Amino acid sequence: MHKLDPIERLPDGSLFRLTPGQLRSVRGLTKRCCNFLDGDCLLLDGVCPQYISRSLLCRWFRRAVLPQQPKLEQAILSPKKLRRCKVCGTGILARSGRAKYCPACAKEVHRQQKAKSDRKRRSGVDNSGSKSP
Known part of the structure; x- marks a missing residue:
């Protein structure tokens, strides 16, 4: 074919x-x-x-x-369901209103977001900037 x-x-x-x-x-x-x-x-x-x-x-x-x-x-x-990936710009079919990334970029972006969240949690600083007890 x-x-x-x-x-x-x-x-x-x-x-x-x-x-x-x-x-x-x-x-x-x-x-x-x-x-x-x-x-x-x-x-x-x-x-x-x-x-x-x-x-x-x-x-x-x-x-x-x-x-x-x-x-x-x-x-x-x-x-209307066709969108562009925020990272690489390829076309993606949005399955929900929150879809921003193609599958390849989503994996990397979510990995970076989780690493950032873990660093923040390990630092012992809350959102207000003061140290937690």
Whole structure:
């Protein structure tokens, strides 16, 4: 199986899934594709995969046709759950409202936070700055 470019997949490796409204808009745009003829793709000599799919499959559609509708492209390619890691800037799918880091950076950041907390606890100084008895 040919691997799709990372930009054509979500950070977790899955394909972009279309909502019913986006699907209607994409099917309308598919009909305006230069390779589309009566439900068939001229490049593939068969059924157009973009027209029958609920995800963003066709690379030609993604790069040549979808940019004609910038709002639709933004809605599909930038889902609300997609965020950037605060450390490295890679795209992550937020599973909660508190997600800030990609899995690789989260491990390191949490290790540093725990070390800082342990140093503070061992120093015997509370938050007010006075020594505890």
